[in-house]
Amino acid sequence: MAELDDHAAKLDEYHAKRDFGSTPEPAGRVVTDKDRPLRFLVQRHRARRLHYDLRLEIGGVLASWAVPKGPGLDPKRKSLAVKVEDHPFAYGWFEGNIPSGYGKGDVIVWDDGWWEPDPAYPHSKDLARAVDSGELKFVLHGKKLHGRYVILRTAGDQWLLIKKNDDDAVPGWDPEEHPASVLSARTNADVVAGTPGRWAAPTETELRELDEMGAKGRWTVAGETTLLTNLDKVIMPGRDGDPAITKREIVRYYAQVAPWLTPYLAGRPVNLNRFPDGIGGAKGGFWHKAVPAHAPAFVRRWPNPLADIDKTREYLMVDGAPSLVWAANFAGIEIHPWTSTAASPEQPSYALIDIDPGPATTWAETLVLAQMFRVAMTQLDLVARPKVTGQRGIQVWIPIRSGYTFDDTSRFVEALSKTIGRVVPELVSWQWRKSDRKGLARLDYTQNAINKTLVAPYSIRPAPGAPVSVPLEWDELDDPDLRPDRWTIREVLGRLASVGDPFGALVGQEQSLPAL
Ligand code: MN
Numbered sequence: 001m002a003e004l005d006d007h008a009a010k011l012d013e014y015h016a017k018r019d020f021g022s023t024p025e026p027a028g029r030v031v032t033d034k035d036r037p038l039r040f041l042v043q044r045h046r047a048r049r050l051h052y053d054l055r056l057e058i059g060g061v062l063a064s065w066a067v068p069k070g071p072g073l074d075p076k077r078k079s080l081a082v083k084v085e086d087h088p089f090a091y092g093w094f095e096g097n098i099p100s101g102y103g104k105g106d107v108i109v110w111d112d113g114w115w116e117p118d119p120a121y122p123h124s125k126d127l128a129r130a131v132d133s134g135e136l137k138f139v140l141h142g143k144k145l146h147g148r149y150v151i152l153r154t155a156g157d158q159w160l161l162i163k164k165n166d167d168d169a170v171p172g173w174d175p176e177e178h179p180a181s182v183l184s185a186r187t188n189a190d191v192v193a194g195t196p197g198r199w200a201a202p203t204e205t206e207l208r209e210l211d212e213m214g215a216k217g218r219w220t221v222a223g224e225t226t227l228l229t230n231l232d233k234v235i236m237p238g239r240d241g242d243p244a245i246t247k248r249e250i251v252r253y254y255a256q257v258a259p260w261l262t263p264y265l266a267g268r269p270v271n272l273n274r275f276p277d278g279i280g281g282a283k284g285g286f287w288h289k290a291v292p293a294h295a296p297a298f299v300r301r302w303p304n305p306l307a308d309i310d311k312t313r314e315y316l317m318v319d320g321a322p323s324l325v326w327a328a329n330f331a332g333i334e335i336h337p338w339t340s341t342a343a344s345p346e347q348p349s350y351a352l353i354d355i356d357p358g359p360a361t362t363w364a365e366t367l368v369l370a371q372m373f374r375v376a377m378t379q380l381d382l383v384a385r386p387k388v389t390g391q392r393g394i395q396v397w398i399p400i401r402s403g404y405t406f407d408d409t410s411r412f413v414e415a416l417s418k419t420i421g422r423v424v425p426e427l428v429s430w431q432w433r434k435s436d437r438k439g440l441a442r443l444d445y446t447q448n449a450i451n452k453t454l455v456a457p458y459s460i461r462p463a464p465g466a467p468v469s470v471p472l473e474w475d476e477l478d479d480p481d482l483r484p485d486r487w488t489i490r491e492v493l494g495r496l497a498s499v500g501d502p503f504g505a506l507v508g509q510e511q512s513l514p515a516l
Contacts (some may be wrong), residue, residue, distance in 0.1 A: 010061050013085035017102045024096045024402035025103075026344045028088020029059040032307040033066035034316065037114035040140055041092035042071060044179070045103035048190050052175065054151075054161065056082065056115055056138070058127045061086040067161055069451060070175035075165040083157045089305050093267065094343035095184060095191055096402070105316065106188045108181040109267075112300075113142030120148070124210055134159075137506040143182045144175075147313045181317060183300075184266040188510065192509020196263040199320045202255045210252055222254050223320035228329050235333065236279045237486065239465025247329070250460065253489040258321035260501055261458040267341045269302050269315035271453055272332030277461040280334075288332065291316050294332075302342045306450075317342065328430065333460050336453035339409075339456040344402065345450065351409040352454055352505075353396035354402050354447045358429065360439025363392075363484065365427050367477055369441060370394045370421045374474050383509045385502050386477065388484040390461035390469040395454060397503065410448035417443035457503050460489055468492045471503040 010030055020027050038057040045053055052070040065081035087380060095108050118137035130136050134153030147168025151161045163169055168443035179187050185197025200222040210219055216229050233246040239246050256400060261359040272288045275281060289312035291301045300317040318324060327335070339348040353373055359368045370386055372397050377384045384398040400409070418472060421428040429437035447454055455461065455469045467485035470492060476482055487495060
């Protein structure tokens with residue numbers, strides 16, 4: 001017990017400074033996972049004064065320094081660093097607005113990666129003791145920051161952070177010239193405005209390189225190179241006699257749709273439904289959560305501090321076209337992000353309505369149910385949008401503010417769904433077992449849970465023709481040509497170019513769930 005109490009005490013100062021009823025920052029906890037490299041993160045925080053928070057994982061928490069001029073690669077800069085309280089591990093992935101109180105301002109994750117004590121020097125196994133002694137020599141392996149550093153206490157809480165003059169040093173390098181988040185591509189100003197980051201799409205030249213490549217080759221998109229294999233393998237048949245869909249076409253689609261898809265994946269762990277032998281293959285599809293050791297270094301990994309709830313340790317975190325290209329080559333055909341972010345895995349950012357038709361449910365009946373939710377959203381004054389699943393169903397996504405639990409969203413969607421089910425009892429079954437539902441539809445509020453995921457907007461579904469889950473404007477429910485699998489990977493990019501993304505209306509909406 002004493003050890004547990006010590007652990008909890010590490011975050012006492014952090015907890016004492018914050019009111020978790022009014023800040024979106026995570027309460028977090030001490031983590032105990034030791035079988036992986038230590039993580040570091042740097043956040044750019046525009047508080048009363050701009051600073052960068054350097055955070056090194058030590059002893060299950062993030063030892064933290066506020067660095068007003070920022071860490072960098074220039075060996076001539078000696079940056080003042082003020083030691084601040086240890087932060088919980090999850091905090092490192094936090095981006096958002098702190099509306100009031102301690103740290104009021106806006107935060108992005110400016111860099112992340114792993115770190116180690118500098119192997120060129122002897123060091124204590126007890127890294128916390130090294131910090132207490134006032135000097136730590138270390139090596140960073142990040143997206144922006146690389147190489148050897150030293151941080152030294154000069155007086156009290158005042159330290160100096162120095163980049164060593166090694167092969168990674170870049171004289172004159174200025175952190176302010178590299179302002180975007182490594183997780184979401186957002187700047188601090190984007191976070192304040194509630195706008196998504198801007199992600200690169202492949203250029204015409206890059207697309208031509210993919211088209212002209214043999215069955216195997218190296219492809220560079222948005223600055224990262226992936227080894228592509230088996231590009232001509234058929235993953236699914238075409239629809240209605242159209243040509244079959246190869247892995248090359250799937251890789252191409254995910255690279256092109258990356259600017260639209262990534263906003264719904266960034267900062268969240270992602271599960272892949274893989275079909276290495278195609279959708280008709282002997283193995284069928286299977287869920288893959290852990291990032292394999294052979295994945296390239298640019299693939300962002302999130303170490304799950306809740307690994308006792310869900311055994312997977314290091315999840316994929318998609319941050320743009322290169323990681324989507326890697327996932328597609330890995331035969332990750334279908335993409336399911338978590339409903340919560342890595343910073344607050346126990347707090348959903350959407351309430352999800354899942355209209356799951358039974359075998360006897362017609363498309364017209366599915367639309368009746370969707371229209372009823374549309375009326376409910378209007379009456380409750382909630383901004384929400386439907387999407388077709390690419391298979392048979394329709395989902396409605398309701399963006400919510402931080403602070404809700406999965407119990408809250410599940411109870412809200414259950415109450416709403418039961419209200420609608422009472423109006424049309426002939427369409428809806430509440431039986432748990434499929435065989436007891438008499439073919440009726442299910443309004444599946446149980447998808448609002450930490451370990452449940454729904455298919456991402458613009459993800460491919462494993463069916464002939466490669467249909468896609470596509471967001472809709474509410475008015476499109478009235479279109480007589482609408483079908484749940486209307487758009488395939490061959491039509492989605494054209495639709496996006498002409499009508500844009502209806503889910504764009506959901507970004508930045510911080511809604512409270514009304515009482516029902
Ligand atoms: Mn700060």
